[in-house]
Amino acid sequence: MTLDSKIPAGPIQEKWDRHRFDLKLVNPANKRKFEILIVGTGLAGASAAASLAELGYNVKVFCLQDSPRRAHSIAAQGGINAAKNYPNDGDSIWRLFYDTVKGGDFRAREANVYRLAQISSHIIDHSAALGVPFAREYGGTLANRSFGGAQVSRTFYARGQTGQQLLLGAYSALMRQVGKGSVQMFPRREMMDLIVSQGAARGIVCRNLVTGEMESYSGDAVLLCTGGYGNVFYLSTNAASCNVGATWRAHKKGAYFANPCFTQIHPTCVPVSGSHQSKLTLMSESLRNDGRVWVPKNPQDKRSPEQIPEEDRDYYLERRYPSFGNLVPRDVASRAAKAMIDEGRGVGPTGLSVYLDFSDAIKRAGESAIREKYGNLFDMYHHITDENPYRVPMRIYPAVHYTMGGLWVDYNLMTTIPGLFCLGEANFSDHGANRLGASALMQGLADGYFVIPYTLGGYLAQAKLPKLSSSAPEFKEAENLASEKIKKLLSIKGKKTASDYHKHLGKLMWDYCGMARNAKGLKNLLSQIPEMREEFWKNLALTGSGEELNQALEKAGRVADYLEFAELLAKDALHREESCGGHFREEYQTPDGEAKRDDEKFSYAAAWEFKGVGREPALHKEPLSFESVHLAQRNYQ
Amino acid sequence: MKFFLEVWRQKNAQSQGGLVRYEVVGISPEMSILETLDVLNEQLLEKGEEPIAFDSDCREGICGMCSLVINGYPHGPEKASTSCELRMRHFQDGQTIIIEPFRAKAFPIVRDLVVDRSAFDRVVAAGGFVSVNTGNAPDANCILVPKDVADKAMDAAACIGCGACVAACPNAAAMLFVAAKISHLALMPQGAPERDARVINMRAQMDKEGFGHCANEYACEAACPKEIKVSNIAKLNREFLRAVVCSDK
Numbered sequence: 001m002t003l004d005s006k007i008p009a010g011p012i013q014e015k016w017d018r019h020r021f022d023l024k025l026v027n028p029a030n031k032r033k034f035e036i037l038i039v040g041t042g043l044a045g046a047s048a049a050a051s052l053a054e055l056g057y058n059v060k061v062f063c064l065q066d067s068p069r070r071a072h073s074i075a076a077q078g079g080i081n082a083a084k085n086y087p088n089d090g091d092s093i094w095r096l097f098y099d100t101v102k103g104g105d106f107r108a109r110e111a112n113v114y115r116l117a118q119i120s121s122h123i124i125d126h127s128a129a130l131g132v133p134f135a136r137e138y139g140g141t142l143a144n145r146s147f148g149g150a151q152v153s154r155t156f157y158a159r160g161q162t163g164q165q166l167l168l169g170a171y172s173a174l175m176r177q178v179g180k181g182s183v184q185m186f187p188r189r190e191m192m193d194l195i196v197s198q199g200a201a202r203g204i205v206c207r208n209l210v211t212g213e214m215e216s217y218s219g220d221a222v223l224l225c226t227g228g229y230g231n232v233f234y235l236s237t238n239a240a241s242c243n244v245g246a247t248w249r250a251h252k253k254g255a256y257f258a259n260p261c262f263t264q265i266h267p268t269c270v271p272v273s274g275s276h277q278s279k280l281t282l283m284s285e286s287l288r289n290d291g292r293v294w295v296p297k298n299p300q301d302k303r304s305p306e307q308i309p310e311e312d313r314d315y316y317l318e319r320r321y322p323s324f325g326n327l328v329p330r331d332v333a334s335r336a337a338k339a340m341i342d343e344g345r346g347v348g349p350t351g352l353s354v355y356l357d358f359s360d361a362i363k364r365a366g367e368s369a370i371r372e373k374y375g376n377l378f379d380m381y382h383h384i385t386d387e388n389p390y391r392v393p394m395r396i397y398p399a400v401h402y403t404m405g406g407l408w409v410d411y412n413l414m415t416t417i418p419g420l421f422c423l424g425e426a427n428f429s430d431h432g433a434n435r436l437g438a439s440a441l442m443q444g445l446a447d448g449y450f451v452i453p454y455t456l457g458g459y460l461a462q463a464k465l466p467k468l469s470s471s472a473p474e475f476k477e478a479e480n481l482a483s484e485k486i487k488k489l490l491s492i493k494g495k496k497t498a499s500d501y502h503k504h505l506g507k508l509m510w511d512y513c514g515m516a517r518n519a520k521g522l523k524n525l526l527s528q529i530p531e532m533r534e535e536f537w538k539n540l541a542l543t544g545s546g547e548e549l550n551q552a553l554e555k556a557g558r559v560a561d562y563l564e565f566a567e568l569l570a571k572d573a574l575h576r577e578e579s580c581g582g583h584f585r586e587e588y589q590t591p592d593g594e595a596k597r598d599d600e601k602f603s604y605a606a607a608w609e610f611k612g613v614g615r616e617p618a619l620h621k622e623p624l625s626f627e628s629v630h631l632a633q634r635n636y637q
Numbered sequence: 638m639k640f641f642l643e644v645w646r647q648k649n650a651q652s653q654g655g656l657v658r659y660e661v662v663g664i665s666p667e668m669s670i671l672e673t674l675d676v677l678n679e680q681l682l683e684k685g686e687e688p689i690a691f692d693s694d695c696r697e698g699i700c701g702m703c704s705l706v707i708n709g710y711p712h713g714p715e716k717a718s719t720s721c722e723l724r725m726r727h728f729q730d731g732q733t734i735i736i737e738p739f740r741a742k743a744f745p746i747v748r749d750l751v752v753d754r755s756a757f758d759r760v761v762a763a764g765g766f767v768s769v770n771t772g773n774a775p776d777a778n779c780i781l782v783p784k785d786v787a788d789k790a791m792d793a794a795a796c797i798g799c800g801a802c803v804a805a806c807p808n809a810a811a812m813l814f815v816a817a818k819i820s821h822l823a824l825m826p827q828g829a830p831e832r833d834a835r836v837i838n839m840r841a842q843m844d845k846e847g848f849g850h851c852a853n854e855y856a857c858e859a860a861c862p863k864e865i866k867v868s869n870i871a872k873l874n875r876e877f878l879r880a881v882v883c884s885d886k
């Protein structure tokens with residue numbers, strides 16, 4: 001199959017408008033005849049569900065948590081970008097587009113990114129209309145802050161809880177439709193399989209997490225809005241339930257997986273403290289607006305931070321990148337922190353952290369101003385570390401945070417399976433090899449509020465979909481397969497728990513496929529994953545049954561998926577013999593240690609086709625051309 | 638550190654439950670109570686016993702999923718903290734810690750420490766929104782919101798929907814949760830057009846779900862991890878009065 005990205009013709013500014021005109025429309029009276037299945041209620045899923053139901057479609061929505069409001073989007077802290085140019089500081093659609101393509105290290109599709117920048121302003125308008133309490137100036141207008149990778153202030157925020165407030169906005173719109181009966185909500189469900197019938201996605205099989213029953217749902221299109229796979233590294237800033245399950249099952253049914261090795265390590269997280277730690281906590285990038293990152297100049301300097309005078313400190317980001325300073329993109333900041341630690345200049349009890357210091361900002365603006373901006377983040381830090389960041393500098397370290405890779409989608413957000421769409425972090429579309437801060441919220445809501453309502457209609461208006469009932473044999477077969485897998489997991493009765501395997505896998509991934517990668521390490525990793533997978537299926541410890549709420553069983557299923565998926569991730573990382581964005585191959589760097597792309601050979605999105613577990617996947621390339629932004633080495637100096 | 642955990646075990650909604658005593662060792666002070674339960678669960682699994690079911694997801698105090706009553710306090714004795722944020726350094730080595738689910742008629746137990754809080758979603762579906770379809774919005778700066786108003790609205794909107802207020806209330810009332818949403822939207826100009834219907838419908842649904850009545854105990858405020866103030870309840874009551882008495886509908 002050849003990849004057709006379906007990028008509309010014409011100048012980049014006009015592509016989306018033309019495309020919206022060219023897309024066929026579904027007659028309003030016919031919309032209610034279509035059944036749309038949406039998996040996931042994060043920003044992408046909730047906004048899509050509400051918007052499609054408002055248009056008249058019949059919508060069924062599924063999520064893992066007990067309530068749609070608890071999707072992982074709730075945890076996003078710092079903000080959401082939009083090209084409003086309210087501060088009058090030189091922003092424009094073009095600049096947001098440019099920054100995003102450049103920030104992504106030229107591995108994103110220009111047409112998608114341009115559309116994202118165009119739509120960005122409408123997201124703020126709509127969210128404000130839903131009652132989202134954005135931060136305001138004294139005159140009542142919306143406030144902005146700066147984020148990494150940009151020299152303008154285009155980030156809108158609601159204290160340190162921007163994701164929460166945007167998600168609650170989308171959730172309220174979703175619940176309004178639930179109240180009206182146009183959306184049926186199915187919480188505590190896990191998608192186990194995708195049903196493909198006569199070449200099109202026509203349904204899903206879910207496990208009811210409370211009763212353990214398998215349930216079949218048929219529909220005319222399926223939207224996967226299931227978030228990212230950062231937890232393949234075990235420790236990450238993601239919520240515990242984040243998983244690759246839904247997209248991986250779809251991948252096995254024919255959806256190509258693109259750029260899995262593009263993973264983002266966030267520079268400012270609370271450092272690891274012990275072996276029982278279940279997650280890493282992000283300290284929002286917005287903190288780099290006012291915090292200054294430093295380490296002691298001398299590796300032997302073991303004084304406490306307040307005793308180290310100015311001249312013995314190395315504000316290494318300001319030193320190395322004078323024009324962006326503390327606001328360089330995430331991949332650059334993370335690697336710089338790693339370099340300091342590799343030089344032995346890390347601080348704290350483990351030596352695995354650097355300082356993020358607010359004393360200058362507190363002196364300049366006063367403690368109350370800092371509290372107002374970041375109060376909840378400072379409290380969170382205090383809760384975790386028992387240290388007061390108003391008095392002593394925070395200690396931070398990079399941690400896995402976001403995954404740019406995901407299911408390959410065309411301009412319409414449709415995967416390689418007709419009728420299967422993928423939105424939000426789960427797809428690969430807009431961020432290339434590195435996502436800029438405050439752009440994931442923008443993308444999730446753009447996909448759900450403003451892209452899918454058009455492109456889904458375009459698909460349904462021309463698709464010929466015969467009736468398919470959820471009692472069709474395809475569904476029964478998938479239900480049986482899913483039940484058998486569960487029985488198999490429960491019958492192993494081995495010695496090691498799913499968490500043991502998960503931790504072990506995560507450590508290997510972090511060591512060999514984390515902030516820096518090389519061919520030798522990746523090959524080593526690739527030889528270990530299949531062994532671990534084999535052992536898992538022989539020695540897993542699991543109790544209880546499949547006919548009840550069984551959280552250990554859920555966990556085991558997700559780890560089983562990670563043990564397959566990790567191999568694809570590592571293969572992708574090995575095949576991409578260049579450094580770009582979050583993918584840093586030690587063999588390919590400039591003399592001063594920056595990522596060195598190879599545009600000649602790797603200016604493409606790598607879309608992988610599943611050929612069987614443990615079998616070599618097939619690589620398909622979507623060539624990327626840059627007509628509007630000129631290819632250049634990123635320079636933040 | 639070493640602890641004795643007395644944990645509520647209950648197979649499912651129908652069965653009888655009871656406290657079971659466990660010992661856990663090798664706990665460090667910076668671990669959370671949920672990580673302590675993780676350690677215990679790993680031990681149980683390795684022994685072939687069924688682990689303790691409990692809800693959690695973000696583990697950083699924002700998703701509202703975790704829901705433990707710890708030594709009699711919803712989310713534990715620490716102020717302004719969720720269960721997942723509660724670190725073991727707040728307990729004494731060798732202490733016994735009693736862990737139970739949130740209890741309320743409107744929150745039936747699903748298993749062990751897991752409860753069903755879908756009543757909250759139904760209360761929101763009854764009116765906790767602004768009816769604006771995607772595509773309808775004017776430019777965001779067309780509607781000015783004074784900073785102090787936006788700040789107050791944000792204070793109320795910070796509710797994570799955990800239900801600790803219900804679990805803390807002797808009457809299992811949901812007033813603080815509902816009041817937080819009512820206040821948030823009543824303060825924002827965007828919420829004004831539906832102000833009356835919202836408070837009437839959300840209150841009606843709240844009663845229908847079997848939540849109790851507010852008796853001004855203030856236990857909700859003390860338990861709330863996001864420090865939502867009871868003054869919001871006064872605001873809810875004013876909104877309600879306004880809607881039923883002053884409204885010309």
Ligand SMILES: Cc1cc2nc3c(=O)[nH]c(=O)nc-3n(C[C@H](O)[C@H](O)[C@H](O)COP(=O)(O)OP(=O)(O)OC[C@H]3O[C@@H](n4cnc5c(N)ncnc54)[C@H](O)[C@@H]3O)c2cc1C
Pocket residue numbers: 039040041042043044045062063064065068070071072073074075076077078079080162163189190191192225226227228237238239242243245246282284401402423424425426437438439440441442444
């Ligand atoms: C701590 C943190 C802070 C962040 N801060 C920012 C920020 O300031 N700005 C920014 O732009 N971005 C930020 N991000 C990134 C951003 O929050 C996410 O990328 C984005 O919210 C993802 O939204 P989503 O809708 O794609 O998926 P999610 O919000 O992850 O939702 C996934 C949904 O899918 C469901 N699901 C998953 N698998 C299954 C399955 N198998 N069956 C059924 N349902 C399933 C889940 O239940 C959930 O409802 C942050 C991320 C983290 C971790």
Ligand code: SF4
Pocket residue numbers: 795796797798799800801802803813814817860861862863864865
């Ligand atoms: S008001 Fe407080 S205690 Fe009640 S649901 Fe909201 S956050 Fe939880």
Ligand code: FES
Pocket residue numbers: 692693694695696697698699700701702703719720721722
């Ligand atoms: S697990 Fe999310 S608030 Fe505790």
